[in-house]
Amino acid sequence: MSQLSANLYHLPIRQLCKLVKQHFPAHDYHFKKHTIVLKDADQNPLGNIRLPLHFSLNGDLSIITDQAQVLYISMESGYATISMMQGGENVYHTTFGAYMTRKKQGFSQIKYLKKKGKSRAGSRVRLAETIEFFEKINLTLTELLDTYTIDRLALNCNTTLIPYLYQSKVKCPFEKNDLRLYKIPVHIPQSNFTHLEAAIKKLKAPTLFYEEPNKRLMEPLIAAE
Numbered sequence: 001m002s003q004l005s006a007n008l009y010h011l012p013i014r015q016l017c018k019l020v021k022q023h024f025p026a027h028d029y030h031f032k033k034h035t036i037v038l039k040d041a042d043q044n045p046l047g048n049i050r051l052p053l054h055f056s057l058n059g060d061l062s063i064i065t066d067q068a069q070v071l072y073i074s075m076e077s078g079y080a081t082i083s084m085m086q087g088g089e090n091v092y093h094t095t096f097g098a099y100m101t102r103k104k105q106g107f108s109q110i111k112y113l114k115k116k117g118k119s120r121a122g123s124r125v126r127l128a129e130t131i132e133f134f135e136k137i138n139l140t141l142t143e144l145l146d147t148y149t150i151d152r153l154a155l156n157c158n159t160t161l162i163p164y165l166y167q168s169k170v171k172c173p174f175e176k177n178d179l180r181l182y183k184i185p186v187h188i189p190q191s192n193f194t195h196l197e198a199a200i201k202k203l204k205a206p207t208l209f210y211e212e213p214n215k216r217l218m219e220p221l222i223a224a225e
Contacts, residue, residue, distance in 0.1 A: 003210070006208040008222075009206070013063060035050050047209055050206065053068060056068045069151050070151060070153075071085075073141070074188050075165070075191055076190070076191045077160075078133070079097060080095065080133070080191050085200065093197075138172050141173050152182050153180045156188050
């Protein structure tokens with residue numbers, strides 16, 4: 001069964017939380033995914049609401065702040081971008097590039113090392129740039145975490161690259177199990193600032209997800225003004 005979605009940009013967060021409490025008293029707030037799970041009286045899930053990261057909530061849906069500081073990181077082989085958001089305002093961004101991909105074959109040096117080794121000059125250059133790539137990222141992340149009090153760490157990264165982020169000689173300033181980590185739930189075509197900015201803009205509006213049979217139950221949220 002296909003999932004339906006509705007953008008709830010028309011609802012201020014405080015009003016949205018009030019409507020959830022009113023129409024879905026059996027609900028749960030999940031911090032890791034930053035979503036509200038809507039349930040029926042028997043605790044069966046009916047849908048969920050993806051919330052904007054710049055809002056911090058308590059478990060009872062009371063708002064802690066609408067100016068949460070969120071560090072967004074998007075990485076792929078040879079490209080990375082970082083954006084620092086205070087509430088809805090971008091206060092810092094930067095990009096990184098490295099020669100990590102074999103042009104003819106199209107796969108990264110990390111994958112190539114597992115197949116052929118690193119004896120050729122081109123391979124050694126790509127390997128050196130790969131190492132420097134992650135060191136530069138971690139240096140920047142460390143500076144930002146030392147400068148700002150970060151509420152959430154929003155990450156978009158291929159699983160192949162994750163070990164290299166944490167195995168870098170320059171230590172990653174957060175652990176794999178950091179409670180602030182949040183997997184960016186929208187597709188980012190390329191890890192540059194333009195595409196990351198578009199994803200952040202999309203995530204600023206709360207979004208409702210539900211199945212077709214539950215559409216009528218969602219009307220209080222979809223139709224609310």
